[in-house]
Amino acid sequence: MIAPKFALSAGAGAIVYLVLAVAAEGGWAAYVSHPPLVALAVAFLALTAGSFFTNANLSSGEREDRGNRWVLTAFGIIGLISAFVPAYTDRQDFWTFGGETVRWIGVAVFVAGGILRLWPVFVLGRRFSGLVAIQPGHKLVTTGIYSIIRHPSYLGLLINPLGWAIAFRSTIGIILTVLLLIPTIGRIRSEEALLLSQFGSEYEAYRARTSRLIPGIY
Template sequence: MNISAKLAMFSIAAILVYLGLAILGLGGFAAFFSHPALVVIALATLVMAGLSLFTEANLSSGEREDRANRWVLPVFGVIGLLSAFIPAYTDRMDFWTFGGEGIRWVGAVLFMAGGALRIWPVFVLGKRFSGLVAIQPGHTLVTDGIYRTLRNPSYLGLLVNALGWALAFRSNVGIVLTALLLPALIARINAEEALLHSQFGAEYEAYCAKTWRLIPGIY
């Protein structure tokens, strides 16, 4: 099994653990699947797990890597595990929650939209997409499609996806956990953009001058 396949299998296992923790937090299968919006989220999660099998995502250090940025990976992991369980648990306990089924549906829509935005760039980048901050062999800039406007669409997808998850459980704690992703995410973006600038120089500067970093019209 090659590295990409191993990473895909790991991603599927992580997604299933994530979903399992949410089911546990909400009190079991019956409680979780009694909410139609959460059923939709579960199905969307399984679809994303299946799609990950067809990507070329990897964990290659490539030709050059910014190893100093690896600290963000365990941070993402810890926040991810907390986000899997705590919003569902606070929903069950009705602790610091808000809204009703309508909010759950808003969350479901955002979760799916964020998931699509998260995985779409993985297909676009192919072997250039690494879980590490690295320049891959034959690395070239992608400046068309969604990258014509946004330099980091997958990270925007991650934030929208996480916010949707929090809203699906009506969880203020989940929103706080989503906000806690920002420092590590911005550090990751800074590291990636610095590495790309060192690799592509004026070409990357020109690209940055006509695109948004994360949120169109804002940042």
């Protein structure tokens, strides 16, 4: 099961995220007047609940790249802004696009990204940490989706908020998702450097035959 500290963080984060979105949309009545947004909230809570059944943690393990902790602050700041601003611009009809069909597309993208984010967490088990760290008994996983891309969870991390932005028809939300590339790429580089130092030629060979996020592109 998920570590208590990680569970508290995930649960509190989910509540704050939804409260900000509902407030920005103009309150509960305004929010639930859009069925896709209700589905978005249900999906968000379901994915959060699903994370409680993983072994995700915040352990620094045997060795951690502490210099990479800045990305957690960046993720947090962009995340809070993304919770509020897309819903607010939706209510103000500022830089918005499409209608209810677009909202449903956003919900589908959000769910797909959430599943892609969560699935590798189940695969990695206790090796998955919110920090860039080598865990006790750490071994490379190179099968399944990891045989194609090295960072499927980070791809899900980008697709998930993109779906959120689309559900609120928010151009600014999409821009915020693009900004997530900065800490995400920083995180990937730090993680790959640590894994290379730990596993040497084994990781070098794995890296040579796979892509980081998008097969054949990056």
